[in-house]
Amino acid sequence: MVVVLCGFHAAHRIRFTSEEMLGIARFDLVIALLCYGAAIRAGVVAFVVLF
Numbered sequence: 001m002v003v004v005l006c007g008f009h010a011a012h013r014i015r016f017t018s019e020e021m022l023g024i025a026r027f028d029l030v031i032a033l034l035c036y037g038a039a040i041r042a043g044v045v046a047f048v049v050l051f
Helices: 002-022 025-050
Strands: none
Touching: 002 025
């Protein structure tokens, strides 16, 4: 559970930092899918490894 929460926190921070600092807000949907998709994938991998 902690891995999933940390993953989503990191995904959120990476998403908004990349949009603000790099000025690529027009790709918001793509960035969101990549970031949150990676967080979900990390959670699934952690679940598989632990159980």
